Amino acid sequence: MGGRLVVVSNRIPTEAEPSGGLVVALHSALCAKGGIWIGSHPDLSEAPSAQLQPIGNEQRYTRLAFQITQREHEEFYLGFANSVLWPVCHRRGDLVDFKRSFQNAYMEVNKRLARLIVDVVEPDDLIWIQDYHFFPLASELRKLGFTGRIGFFLHIPFPTLGDLGALPESANLADWLADYDLVGLQTRADVARCLEMFRSQNQAEVMLDGRIKYGAQVFSVRSFPIGIDVKAFARAASQTPTGADLGPDMRGEYILGVDRLDYSKGLPNRFRAFAQYLEKRPDKDRRVSLLQIAPPTREEVMAYKQIRSELEELAGRLNGTHAELDWTPLRYIHRNINRDLLARLYRGARVGMVTPLADGMNLVAKEYVAAQDPDDPGVLVLSHLAGAAEDLTEALLVNPYDIEGMSDALSQALDMPLEERKRRYTACMDQVEKTDVNVWCNSFISALEACEAPLGWGNSTMNHNPRKTLKPAT
Ligand code: ADQ
Numbered sequence: 001m002g003g004r005l006v007v008v009s010n011r012i013p014t015e016a017e018p019s020g021g022l023v024v025a026l027h028s029a030l031c032a033k034g035g036i037w038i039g040s041h042p043d044l045s046e047a048p049s050a051q052l053q054p055i056g057n058e059q060r061y062t063r064l065a066f067q068i069t070q071r072e073h074e075e076f077y078l079g080f081a082n083s084v085l086w087p088v089c090h091r092r093g094d095l096v097d098f099k100r101s102f103q104n105a106y107m108e109v110n111k112r113l114a115r116l117i118v119d120v121v122e123p124d125d126l127i128w129i130q131d132y133h134f135f136p137l138a139s140e141l142r143k144l145g146f147t148g149r150i151g152f153f154l155h156i157p158f159p160t161l162g163d164l165g166a167l168p169e170s171a172n173l174a175d176w177l178a179d180y181d182l183v184g185l186q187t188r189a190d191v192a193r194c195l196e197m198f199r200s201q202n203q204a205e206v207m208l209d210g211r212i213k214y215g216a217q218v219f220s221v222r223s224f225p226i227g228i229d230v231k232a233f234a235r236a237a238s239q240t241p242t243g244a245d246l247g248p249d250m251r252g253e254y255i256l257g258v259d260r261l262d263y264s265k266g267l268p269n270r271f272r273a274f275a276q277y278l279e280k281r282p283d284k285d286r287r288v289s290l291l292q293i294a295p296p297t298r299e300e301v302m303a304y305k306q307i308r309s310e311l312e313e314l315a316g317r318l319n320g321t322h323a324e325l326d327w328t329p330l331r332y333i334h335r336n337i338n339r340d341l342l343a344r345l346y347r348g349a350r351v352g353m354v355t356p357l358a359d360g361m362n363l364v365a366k367e368y369v370a371a372q373d374p375d376d377p378g379v380l381v382l383s384h385l386a387g388a389a390e391d392l393t394e395a396l397l398v399n400p401y402d403i404e405g406m407s408d409a410l411s412q413a414l415d416m417p418l419e420e421r422k423r424r425y426t427a428c429m430d431q432v433e434k435t436d437v438n439v440w441c442n443s444f445i446s447a448l449e450a451c452e453a454p455l456g457w458g459n460s461t462m463n464h465n466p467r468k469t470l471k472p473a474t
Pocket residue numbers: 022155156226258259260293294295335336337338339342359360361362363364365367
């Protein structure tokens with residue numbers, strides 16, 4: 001089937017050979033199919049230009065950047081995307097900070113981007129839009145006359161009907177999603193919540209083949225669990241014998257947490273569960289430490305400032321209570337770590353602790369599994385509220401609100417016999433391999449290619465080069 005792949009994401013990679021599982025998978029798909037990657041570039045000048053700007057020297061596909069202004073960064077990115085949509089999708093309606101100007105900026109950026117995109121796409125291109133920054137982008141492209149196939153993938157949880165009530169009426173997720181041909185979500189539970197939203201709408205009908213009819217539109221909602229580059233991660237983790245180059249402090253037993261410093265990641269309860277484990281541990285001579293790596297993000301947003309100071313207070317109290325002259329139980333690092341070192345830290349950790357309160361998938365859980373030594377694997381303690389728990393059922397599943405339960409799971413993981421560790425690791429690793437990042441990327445693209453979308457441009461009076469005659473939306 002013809003047609004180029006056109007990927008749209010909030011940020012565009014600027015390196016020639018980008019790193020990070022998702023970015024690498026999209027880069028490989030674009031190299032194989034040819035096409036365009038469109039995203040915002042943080043270093044472009046302040047005023048948005050009238051067209052997308054080519055960046056980089058990549059020969060196999062084109063990278064095109066758009067600009068957002070400082071005001072748009074505050075109102076579109078930090079505002080509507082990360083102070084409204086992010087908390088709504090992560091079941092934290094209490095943290096929603098809504099202003100009309102945020103929603104206006106969100107719509108303006110999506111409208112402007114749609115106008116820039118129609119100038120570079122062809123009718124049989126496949127457009128694949130990534131994530132919550134661009135929910136209304138298909139609607140804006142349709143208004144400009146594009147009727148080719150458009151897919152959307154949501155990386156974060158699909159909100160419950162109750163949580164959707166925190167959105168303003170004019171931000172109608174159902175209207176926005178119905179303009180896609182294929183809506184991809186992380187898990188089967190996300191699909192169930194999305195269908196529940198459509199079932200609550202009068203004009204929606206879930207058809208016998210599973211597609212949704214919404215007014216005149218027919219489209220599909222399916223789960224495509226995202227994964228990692230398993231081989232690359234396992235290779236990086238096994239390059240150095242466990243602990244050998246990690247410094248003297250890392251040779252003891254440690255529990256590892258790796259998360260962006262986000263309130264959805266459940267870090268305060270993780271610290272509390274570890275403190276409780278230390279209080280209750282049967283063998284007082286056993287010095288297990290917790291290494292928590294948590295680089296700050298979105299620091300301008302109040303809820304992120306608050307979580308940072310809450311954690312600093314908890315960490316200080318925990319170490320003040322439990323540290324000894326020659327032992328610090330909690331090491332808490334606010335930095336990004338080189339990925340090879342990260343892989344070795346995963347491999348050296350007796351326990352990988354991944355306990356978000358809500359998470360679309362959680363790639364750290366999969367990276368921890370992929371990095372283990374098959375002959376002496378560590379144990380993954382995983383929140384049942386992470387998308388990853390839908391398939392990694394042989395991890396030690398915990399409720400991240402139950403601090404005693406998590407503290408018990410830590411004891412169980414640290415004392416687990418080798419045979420049980422191997423059995424659980426093998427089952428988890430099977431799943432991680434089955435749903436790696438290339439499977440995710442290729443299965444989404446094949447499903448989008450298989451969608452029957454009328455090709456061409458909406459207005460039949462626009463014939464041979466309709467794009468030139470399209471009027472920008474007002
Ligand atoms: P995130 O919320 O960012 O992703 P996650 O899936 O765990 O969460 O991915 C984080 C990535 O950043 C991992 O690859 C991890 O190794 C890396 N990382 C974290 N801290 C790091 C550090 N200090 N140094 C280096 N690397 C670090 C969103 C959704 C998730 C979904 C992904 C992909 O919130 O639910 O799994 O997108 O769809």
